[in-house]
Amino acid sequence: MKRELKENIIRNFFFFLASLSIFCLVGIAVVLIKEGLPILEEVTLGEFIFGEIWSPIFEPPAFGIFPIIIGGLAVVFGALTIAVPFGVAAAIYISEVAHPKEKEIVKPTVEVLATIPSIVYGFFGLVFMAPLVRDTFDIPVGLNVFTASIVLGIMAIPIIASISEDAIASIPNSIKEASYALGAGRWETIIGVIIPTAVGGISTAVILGFGRVIGETMTVALVAGGAAIIPTSIFDPVRPMTATIAAEMGEAAIGSPHYFALFGIASILFGITLTTNIIADILLHRFRRKLTGES
Numbered sequence: 466m467k468r469e470l471k472e473n474i475i476r477n478f479f480f481f482l483a484s485l486s487i488f489c490l491v492g493i494a495v496v497l498i499k500e501g502l503p504i505l506e507e508v509t510l511g512e513f514i515f516g517e518i519w520s521p522i523f524e525p526p527a528f529g530i531f532p533i534i535i536g537g538l539a540v541v542f543g544a545l546t547i548a549v550p551f552g553v554a555a556a557i558y559i560s561e562v563a564h565p566k567e568k569e570i571v572k573p574t575v576e577v578l579a580t581i582p583s584i585v586y587g588f589f590g591l592v593f594m595a596p597l598v599r600d601t602f603d604i605p606v607g608l609n610v611f612t613a614s615i616v617l618g619i620m621a622i623p624i625i626a627s628i629s630e631d632a633i634a635s636i637p638n639s640i641k642e643a644s645y646a647l648g649a650g651r652w653e654t655i656i657g658v659i660i661p662t663a664v665g666g667i668s669t670a671v672i673l674g675f676g677r678v679i680g681e682t683m684t685v686a687l688v689a690g691g692a693a694i695i696p697t698s699i700f701d702p703v704r705p706m707t708a709t710i711a712a713e714m715g716e717a718a719i720g721s722p723h724y725f726a727l728f729g730i731a732s733i734l735f736g737i738t739l740t741t742n743i744i745a746d747i748l749l750h751r752f753r754r755k756l757t758g759e760s
Contacts, residue, residue: 497735500728504528507722513729519693521713521723528726532695534733536610536703537679539696540689543614544621544678549671551618552625556667559626560633561655572630579623587687590616595688604700608690611699616684621674628673632666632752633659665752672745676738682707706734 508528516529559572590612599607644654690702710727717724
């Protein structure tokens with residue numbers, strides 16, 4: 466009887482925590498939408514999303530966030546171009562190549578990168594990477610898409626490597642042994658069997674890395690350049706959505722169109738990150754069902 470009571474208490478406690486999480490998520494969404502919708506009284510949704518000029522404090526003000534969206538996506542895809550190959554390669558090495566003693570050192574080291582505060586990455590990019598990029602490519606300013614992509618790519622490597630390694634490690638040994646039994650070598654098995662089998666988990670890792678990078682604030686605020694323009698080169702400065710909110714929310718008068726526009730940006734960013742996490746969750750469940758043979 467006491468055991469059943471304890472189990473009920475624990476079950477209800479975890480149900481409460483899960484319900485609280487859902488309530489907070491819904492509450493955040495409601496607040497963002499409520500505060501962001503009034504901007505549509507100033508501009509249409511098309512003008513807001515596809516407008517090419519962001520100047521909320523000028524007269525007349527302009528609330529086009531297209532340069533902010535494009536600048537942010539340029540940095541994100543640049544970061545993933547760096548993070549995905551290195552992250553997946555690190556996962557393959559840790560899971561399939563490294564000696565067990567090496568794995569005990571390499572895996573925790575990679576995961577430690579995820580615990581470093583983003584402001585530290587931003588400071589590293591500002592003090593070290595920006596001057597290095599400026600001097601190497603002989604450009605006026607080192608704060609641009611390229612620098613931000615490198616720093617964010619380094620930040621995304623741990624999450625991609627960790628989740629990809631978990632996906633690779635979860636593949637049953639019978640699949641690998643069958644490949645070896647047919648005469649395949651280690652690298653033939655890795656490239657032809659392990660990676661295709663783990664592609665669902667690796668895809669989940671990439672999508673979660675995308676969500677991690679697109680939601681980063683302090684790093685891009687320091688190293689992306691802060692210019693709300695559509696980039697035509699990887700050496701152009703940009704201002705992603707997160708950096709725009711962080712830089713301007715403090716100076717936006719509550720209830721002003723500028724204030725509502727920033728909440729509109731936050732609503733779009735929230736929608737993007739929520740969608741990517743839902744897609745990642747779906748892919749992860751499909752990957753697990755594939756491994757377990759469930760229909």
